């Protein structure tokens with residue numbers, strides 16, 4: 001019996017807490033809850049984090065809770081933006097592992113299994129990559145895609161960062177690992193994900209990386225990407241990260257990687273397509 005099945009049979013408390021920070025997500029959120037319900041074979045909870053009581057995602061969550069009792073709604077009162085939504089979600093999470101996920105991203109669902117495998121193998125902090133080891137990026141903003149790919153390539157080669165994709169939002173960790181990060185980014189886009197990758201390495205956490213095929217906004221909705229305001233915040237972390245990582249004793253520390261989709265993983269796909 002695989003460890004996945006052992007855990008599934010042993011526990012009714014969540015093994016994995018999936019955080020979905022959302023701002024006015026309707027269809028994407030509804031579909032993501034269904035996909036996760038179809039794919040996950042472990043005890044999990046989904047913590048949907050909104051920044052206000054008026055958010056359009058709230059009726060979606062409430063309408064699905066009868067069928068999906070694992071879905072919880074958290075209203076982030078720490079301040080607006082993804083960084084505060086993540087902090088509020090981690091505070092509320094009850095699982096052994098916490099996974100930051102995006103409601104409008106479909107592809108990375110199939111990487112969750114590999115991320116958990118790395119966590120079980122000893123990684124404190126597992127990130128995803130769209131830019132190496134078979135990872136890919138499809139859809140989303142063209143400008144955003146080119147900038148993200150170029151910035152991550154440069155950052156990897158200049159700073160000594162261990163991750164080939166430091167800015168992806170999909171990240172898995174334990175609560176004690178998260179507490180070591182002391183996150184301070186301004187609430188601009190997903191800049192906090194970049195800060196997390198840098199600080200996880202600086203904190204000496206055991207790192208893991210899993211390739212994903214990122215498929216952004218397959219079902220529409222509007223991206224929050226705004227070039228002008230984002231550039232400043234991302235540049236800040238680019239320079240700060242380069243300076244601090246170059247000073248750190250270990251440049252490019254070891255990263256555990258897991259790329260293959262197992263035979264059981266292919267079973268997930270079959271289950272979804274039925």
Ligand SMILES: Nc1nc2c(ncn2[C@@H]2O[C@H](COP(=O)(O)OP(=O)(O)O)[C@@H](O)[C@H]2O)c(=O)[nH]1
Nearest residue numbers: 021022023049081082085102103104223224225
């Ligand atoms: N709670 C919260 N969620 C947000 C915020 N900004 C974006 N999100 C959510 O984060 C996810 C990814 O954001 P998105 O705009 O698609 O970013 P992009 O993929 O980088 O263009 C979406 O589900 C958004 O609803 C925010 O300020 N607060």
Ligand SMILES: [Mg+2]
Nearest residue numbers: 104216217223
């Ligand atoms: Mg998106």
